[in-house]
Every structure is written in C-alpha cells, then in structure tokens.
Amino acid sequence: xxxxxVLQVAEMSAPDRVRPLLAPQTELDLVALPxxxxxxxxxxxxxxxxxxxxxxxxxSTLAAPGSALARxxxxxxxxxxxxxxxxxxxxxxxxxxxxxxxxxxxLLDLRHVPFVTIDNLDSRDLDQALYIERAQGGFLVRYALAxxxxxxxxxxxxxxxxxxxxxSYYLPGLTVPMLPRPLCEGVVSLNxxxxxxxxxxxxxxxxxxxxxxxxLSRAQICSRRQLTYTGVQTMLDRGPGHPLADAPFGDSLxxxxxxxxxxxxxxxxxxxxxxxxxxxxxxYVDAAGTAFAxxxxxxxxxxxxxxxxxxxxxxxxALLLVDRLAAPELQAVFRVHADPxxxxxxxxxxxxxALVKRHQLDPAQWxxxxxxGQRRPMAQWLGQLPTAGRSAAIRQAIQHQxxxxxxxxxxxxxxxxxxxxxxxxxxRFTAPMREVVGIFTxxxxxxxxxxxxxxxxxxxxxxxxxxxxxxxxAHETQSRLNKAVHKLVLDQLLGRDLNLPVGTRxxxxxxxxxxxxxxxxxxxxxxxxxxxxxxxxxQPTAGRLAIDSDGARLRLTPxxxxxxxxxxxxxxxxxxxxxxxxxxxxxWQFAVRRPVRAPPAAD
Numbered sequence: 001x002x003x004x005x006v007l008q009v010a011e012m013s014a015p016d017r018v019r020p021l022l023a024p025q026t027e028l029d030l031v032a033l034p035x036x037x038x039x040x041x042x043x044x045x046x047x048x049x050x051x052x053x054x055x056x057x058x059x060s061t062l063a064a065p066g067s068a069l070a071r072x073x074x075x076x077x078x079x080x081x082x083x084x085x086x087x088x089x090x091x092x093x094x095x096x097x098x099x100x101x102x103x104x105x106x107l108l109d110l111r112h113v114p115f116v117t118i119d120n121l122d123s124r125d126l127d128q129a130l131y132i133e134r135a136q137g138g139f140l141v142r143y144a145l146a147x148x149x150x151x152x153x154x155x156x157x158x159x160x161x162x163x164x165x166x167x168s169y170y171l172p173g174l175t176v177p178m179l180p181r182p183l184c185e186g187v188v189s190l191n192x193x194x195x196x197x198x199x200x201x202x203x204x205x206x207x208x209x210x211x212x213x214x215x216l217s218r219a220q221i222c223s224r225r226q227l228t229y230t231g232v233q234t235m236l237d238r239g240p241g242h243p244l245a246d247a248p249f250g251d252s253l254x255x256x257x258x259x260x261x262x263x264x265x266x267x268x269x270x271x272x273x274x275x276x277x278x279x280x281x282x283x284y285v286d287a288a289g290t291a292f293a294x295x296x297x298x299x300x301x302x303x304x305x306x307x308x309x310x311x312x313x314x315x316x317x318a319l320l321l322v323d324r325l326a327a328p329e330l331q332a333v334f335r336v337h338a339d340p341x342x343x344x345x346x347x348x349x350x351x352x353x354a355l356v357k358r359h360q361l362d363p364a365q366w367x368x369x370x371x372x373g374q375r376r377p378m379a380q381w382l383g384q385l386p387t388a389g390r391s392a393a394i395r396q397a398i399q400h401q402x403x404x405x406x407x408x409x410x411x412x413x414x415x416x417x418x419x420x421x422x423x424x425x426x427x428r429f430t431a432p433m434r435e436v437v438g439i440f441t442x443x444x445x446x447x448x449x450x451x452x453x454x455x456x457x458x459x460x461x462x463x464x465x466x467x468x469x470x471x472x473x474a475h476e477t478q479s480r481l482n483k484a485v486h487k488l489v490l491d492q493l494l495g496r497d498l499n500l501p502v503g504t505r506x507x508x509x510x511x512x513x514x515x516x517x518x519x520x521x522x523x524x525x526x527x528x529x530x531x532x533x534x535x536x537x538x539q540p541t542a543g544r545l546a547i548d549s550d551g552a553r554l555r556l557t558p559x560x561x562x563x564x565x566x567x568x569x570x571x572x573x574x575x576x577x578x579x580x581x582x583x584x585x586x587x588w589q590f591a592v593r594r595p596v597r598a599p600p601a602a603d
Contacts, residue, residue, distance in 0.1 A: 009021050009022070009046075009047060009073060009083060009084070010028075010046055010047075010056070011043065011044075012040060012041070012044045012045075013027060014042055016029060016039060017029060017030060018030050018048060018056060021045070021073065021074065022077055022080065022082055028054055028055055028056050029054060029056070030055070030057075030058055031051055031052070031055045031056070031057060039058075041065060044063070044064060045062040045070050046058055046060065046061050047059045047061075047062055047084070063288075063289055064288055064289070064290070067288060067289050067291075068172075068284060068289050068292045068492065069173050069284060069288070069290075072171050072172055072173060072174050072289075072485065072488070075484045075488070076169070076171060076481070078484075079481060081165075081176040081477075082176070083174065083176050083177070085161060086161070089157045089158055089161045089180060090182075092156060092158050093179070093182050096151050096158075096183065096187065097182050097187050100151075100187045101150070101197070102187075102195050102196060102220060103195070104220070106218070107197065107218055107219050108217045108219040108220070109219070110144075110198075110200060111220060111221060113142060114224045114247075114248040114249040115142070115144050115222070115223045115249075116129060116131070116223060116224055116227050116249050116252070116253075117129045117190055117226050118130070118227045118228070118229060118232055118302070118306055119226070119228065119229070121230070124184075124185040125177065125184040125434065126146070126191060126223070126226065127430060127431050127432060127433055128143060128145050128190065128313075129190045129198070130142065130143050130144070130252070130309055131144075131249065132255040132259060133252065133255065136204070138207050138209075138212070139205040139209070139255060139258075139259055140202065140203070140204055141202070141309060141312070142201075142202055143200065143203065143309060143310075143313045144200045144219070144221050145201070145430060145432055146188050146189060146190055146197075146432055147188070147196075147218065147442070148179070148183075148433045148438065148439050148442065149199075149440075149442035149443045149446065150197055152179065152183075153443075154463055158179065161178075162179060162439060163467065163470050165436070165470075165474070166178070166435070166436055166470035166474030166477070167434055167436065167470075167474035167475070168184070168433070168434040168435075169474075169477065169478055169481060170481075171481055171485055172282045172283055172292070172485060178433070178435070178436065184433045189433070191223065191226065192223050192226040193222065193223070194222065194223075195220055195222050196220070196221055196222070197218070197219075197220060198219050198220070199216060199219075199442055199446075200216070200217050200221070201313050201317060201429065202214065202215045202216075202217070203313070203316055205259065205262075208262060209259055209262025209263050209265070209266055211312065211316055214316045214317075214320060216317070216320055216449065217449075218446065224247070224248065224249055225247070229302050229303050230300070232244070232253055232302045233300045233302045235250075235253060236253065236254070236301070256302070256305050256306070257301070257302070257305055259305070259308070259309070260301075260302075260305025260306070260308045260309070261305070263308035263311075263312060264304065264305075264308060267421070271378070271379045271422060272420070272421060272422040273378055273379045273382060273402070274383070275382075275402070275403045276396065276400075277403070278523065278530075279296075280295070280296065280486075280489075280527060280528060280529070281295040281296070281297045282294055282485060283295075291492060292488070292489050292492050294489055294493075295527075296528065311421050311423075313429055314423075314426055314427055314428060314429050315421065315423040315426050317427050317429035317445065318423070320445060320448070321427055321441075321444070321445065322415060322425050327448060329447050330444055330447065331444055331461055331464040332415070332427070332444060333411055333427065333428070333440060333444075333464060333468055334411070334413070334414070334416065334425060334426060335410070335412075335418060335427060335428055336411075336412045336418060336426070337406075337408075337418040337420045337426075339419045340405040340406055341407065344404075345375075347551070348368075348401055348402060349368050349375070350551070351398075351551045351552055352367065352368055352398060352401075353550075354548070354550035354551070354552035355397075355398070355552050355570060355571055358552055358569050359571060365384070365385070365386065366385065368381050382399060382402055385398065385399075393511040394571035396513060396523065396571070397512065397513040397570045397571040398571070400513040400523070401513070401570075408475075410472050410475075411428075411467075411471040413465075413468060427441055429442070429445070435471060435474065436471060436474075437467055437470075437471035440463070440467045444460075486529060486530075489527070490531070490588075493527070494578040494588055495581070497577070498578055498581065505577050506577065507575040507576070507577045507593070508525075508526075508576055508577065509524070509574075509595055510523050510524040510525055510575075510576065511571065511572070511573060511574065512554070512568050512569070512570055512571065512572050512573075512574045513570065514551070514570060515552075519533065520532075520535075520554055520568075521533070522574055524576075531576060531588075531590070533576070534587060535556075537582060537585075537588065537589040537590065538589070538590060538591075551570070553567060553568070553570070554567070554568045554569075555567050556568075568592075573594070574592060574595070575592065575593050575594065575595050576590045576591065576592050577590065578590060579591050
C-alpha cells in the first residue's frame with residue numbers, strides 16, 4: 001500500500017489489520033483509533049490515513065461487510081479508482097483554496113446578473129449556472145461555467161492527477177472525483193451566495209431559438225440560488241403564485257422552458273432522434289447501503305430544457321474554436337459522432353420488414369421506406385410508430401435496435417460533425433470540473449482570447465493527444481462501471497428469487513427486444529433491466545436454439561423426440577424465471593415462456 005496517500009479505501013482482514021482494495025496483497029496494522037470509532041468487524045470498508053511505518057489510522061467507516069455499497073466500492077477498486085487524492089494533490093488544492101484569486105480585477109464583473117444553478121438534489125460539484133432574458137426580438141442566454149482551468153494548470157500535480165483520472169466517476173452512493181473535493185465542491189463550484197470565477201458564454205438567439213451570435217468572457221459571478229430540477233419543474237407547472245416565480249430569476253426560469261421547447265423543436269427539424277432510453281434510479285434501501293433500491297427514472301421536462309442549453313453551449317463553443325482553427329496557438333479537441341454505418345442501417349431495415357410480415361403490421365405505418373420507395377428520416381419514422389396495445393412492445397424493440405445502429409462518439413483533434421446532436425461541430429465546454437477535456441478546452445479557448453495562462457505546457461500538441469486519450473478512456477470506464485452496477489442489481493434481484501421454492505419463483509415479464517448469434521435480449525418491465533439470455537443457459541439446456549437470418553425470430557427446439565419447438569418474435573412479450581446462477585461463467589440460467597393470461601374475473 002502507498003502510505004504516502006492521505007486516505008485509502010481498505011478492506012478489513014482482521015479487526016486490527018487492513019488490506020487495501022487497490023493493493024490487496026498488502027496488509028497493514030490498524031492503529032490510533034480515534035474515539036468514538038472502534039475496530040470494525042472483518043470485511044468492513046474503511047477510510048484510513050497513513051500513520052507510522054507499516055500502519056494506518058482509521059478515519060471513518062465506509063460500508064458494512066457484504067453490503068451493496070461495499071460491492072460498489074469493490075467495483076470502483078477493480079477499475080483502479082480511488083475516491084481520495086495523494087498528499088501533493090491535496091496540498092496544491094489547499095493552497096488554491098487559500099488564494100483563489102476570485103477578486104481578479106481582469107475579470108468581467110457580472111455579479112449583478114441573477115444566475116442560478118439547476119441540478120439534482122444531492123449535487124455538490126456545480127459546473128454551470130444560467131440566466132436568460134428577452135433581447136432584440138429574441139433571447140440572450142448567459143451560461144456560466146466553473147473556471148476550473150484557472151486552478152488546474154498543465155505541469156501541476158492537480159493536472160497530472162486529472163489527466164490520470166480523465167473524469168469524475170459516478171456510482172450509486174459513491175463519487176470518485178477527478179479533482180479534490182475542496183476544489184470541485186468548494187472554491188471552483190458555483191455555489192449559492194458566494195463570488196466565483198467563471199467562463200461565461202453569451203448566446204444571442206432569434207425568436208425561433210436559433211443562435212445568431214456568441215461571445216466568451218472570463219468573469220466573476222455570484223449564483224443567487226442552488227435550485228433543483230424538481231423545484232423548478234414545480235414552479236413551471238404551478239405558474240404565478242409559486243415562491244420562485246417572483247424571485248429576481250423568475251422570468252429567467254420561465255424563459256428556460258420557452259427556449260428549451262424551441263431548441264427541442266429545432267433538434268427534431270434537424271433529424272435528431274429522441275430515443276426511448278431506459279433510465280433507472282439506483283440507490284439504497286437505507287443509509288448504510290445494505291441493499292439496492294431500484295426505481296424507474298423519471299426525466300422531468302426541465303431537465304430536457306436544461307440539457308438543450310448545455311448542448312447549445314457546447315456546439316456554439318465548438319464554433320468559437322472553428323473560427324480560430326488556423327491560429328497556431330489553438331489545439332482544439334472536438335467531440336465527434338459519425339453517422340451509423342450503412343450496413344447497420346440495412347440490417348435494421350431487414351429486421352423491420354420481417355417484423356412487419358410476421359407480426360402482420362400495417363406496412364404503410366411500420367416500414368421504414370415510404371410510398372416513394374425512399375427511407376424516411378429515421379427520427380420521423382420512429383416518432384410516428386404506434387405506442388398502444390401490443391404495438392408498444394414492437395415499437396420498443398425497433399427503437400432499441402435503432403439505437404444499436406449508432407457508433408460511439410469520441411474525442412478527436414479533427415473537426416467532424418456530431419450525428420447524435422445534429423451539430424457540425426461539438427466540444428466539451430460544460431462539465432469542466434468533471435472531465436479533463438473540459439479543462440483543456442477552456443484553456444485553449446482562453447488562449448484564443450489572448451489570455452495565456454502561466455504554467456501552460458510548451459508542447460500543447462502532445463498534451464492534446466494525452467487529453468484525448470484520457471477523455472476517451474474515461475468514457476469507456478464509466479460505461480463499464482454502469483454495466484457492472486447493473487449486474488450487481490440483477491444479481492441481487494435474481495438471487496432473491498432463488499431463495500424461494502422452485503414452484504413459487506417469480507416469472508418476470510418483459511419484451512424480447514433483440515437477437516444476435518446465440519443470444520437473446522429481454523428488457524424487463526420492472527425494473528427495466530436488460531437481460532442477456534445465452535442459448536446454452538436456457539432451459540432445457542440440451543435444446544437447440546436457432547435465429548432466423550433476418551434477426552426477427554428465435555426458435556428453441558427441445559432435445560426430446562416429439563416435443564414442439566418454442567418460437568418467439570422480436571417485439572413479443574416474454575416471461576423469464578431464474579433457474580440457477582452459473583458461478584464459473586458468472587451468468588444466470590433462465591426458463592422462458594409466454595405470458596400466462598390471468599383467468600377471467602368471476603361474476
């Protein structure tokens with residue numbers, strides 16, 4: 001264990017010994033327990049600080065043995081993520097907190113503007129604040145972004161750490177921050193009622209919500225209020241009479257709804273697809289994190305409005321970089337997203353045509369190609385698919401398969417369009433405290449304004465390459481973390497089913513949303529988790545599974561003579577029940593059947 005670290009996450013192997021999660025081969029003595037903490041039982045996760053040689057001091061307990069929260073900590077450690085920072089990094093952060101230079105006379109003073117932040121209830125790292133007003137027959141959107149690039153400069157320990165981490169990582173009940181908390185939750189965060197440094201993007205919109213002007217400045221702001229999505233949505237729904245409506249920023253919040261709707265309409269006009277993504281709220285049943293609690297994710301309208309402002313800032317910020325691409329001092333980083341490959345679109349069309357035939361659907365409504373023989377814009381086609389009755393499940397499957405035609409977006413030094421948001425240029429100006437790409441992008445944009453920061457790296461081209469690698473790696477890591485957490489939730493859910501007698505185990509209903517090679521994909525109704533059913537793990541295990549070449553139909557033929565094959569179509573309702581957990585493969589064996597209809601009610 002690296003005892004130079006201020007804090008490490010450790011797993012107890014005995015009441016007076018610890019084994020760090022990040023270096024499990026090492027064991028250290030646990031000493032100097034501060035009252036009222038006592039040596040926790042083996043298996044407890046604790047935060048410790050370096051003490052004497054070969055020993056550490058207990059600071060706090062993090063998770064009880066065998067708890068869901070402990071398993072989440074183990075997932076983070078398996079990916080090399082440490083919630084705490086090394087001493088040199090923390091010392092640099094402390095020095096910046098002591099001298100934040102918020103009263104810098106070179107900053108544009110915008111403290112009179114009633115900015116507000118809008119975020120989740122438990123958010124502490126507040127990256128952006130906004131204010132919207134009517135101006136020149138349209139709107140002026142002022143978007144303030146935390147000035148992380150002032151504090152985190154190339155060559156510093158903070159920069160090296162941010163580059164190594166790439167981003168902040170989010171798991172249920174556990175955040176692994178890119179920057180030390182005194183920065184990302186303190187002096188850099190746009191907290192309520194305190195002066196802060198910020199980069200402010202002024203965006204002038206016409207009456208249709210289209211951007212007609214943009215400007216970037218470094219400023220001093222003071223956020224009036226830390227608002228939540230729920231609170232703002234309530235204000236927008238209730239209208240006059242709500243306490244927020246009469247606040248200095250009340251008109252700004254109302255205009256957020258107006259501008260958000262205009263931008264959403266503009267996105268639809270550009271052919272941007274609003275996919276039916278499944279969102280889950282994964283938390284815990286209690287404060288100790290004993291077990292997972294899973295609820296359907298409910299995305300409020302105001303979250304979509306706020307997202308539109310963020311997308312606008314990123315796309316218009318990217319155009320600021322495009323305007324200066326010829327400048328020798330600029331090393332731009334763009335977020336690019338290529339169009340879906342033609343071969344994937346062809347597969348989607350073949351599948352849809354097969355579903356139209358086998359489900360006996362109305363071709364005029366369900367087929368991708370219109371009466372003229374041409375493919376309709378995908379957003380238009382998907383948006384008009386029926387949602388009632390059995391059509392809802394078929395539509396859900398087609399939407400899922402359409403989403404799978406996408407390739408991954410990535411950071412790149414070459415300018416290219418972003419298919420997912422319908423922008424010819426896109427860059428990460430937002431979330432500068434959560435992504436090292438954001439810090440670097442701010443630095444480069446400021447250099448275009450002639451604001452070269454002391455301590456900037458001499459070889460920005462090499463630095464840019466390292467930033468791009470770190471940003472792409474971080475996105476991949478977060479994706480793997482999400483999958484790992486979903487597996488933990490699924491294991492908890494199905495593990496409880498196995499505790500019941502075989503005849504009473506729960507059959508869980510869902511939709512067959514896709515087939516591929518020897519796998520079937522089922523989206524459960526509750527909770528909306530995706531199951532991957534392998535042919536070899538289905539019951540009966542000696543059966544033979546076949547998938548039609550168009551990917552629309554699955555046939556499971558039992559091994560016994562005279563038994564009939566079971567046939568399912570993509571978009572069909574299906575029920576699954578856990579049979580057992582296959583330990584070596586870390587997979588589940590399932591029984592499958594068609595939904596059993598409830599008997600008619602008695603007279």
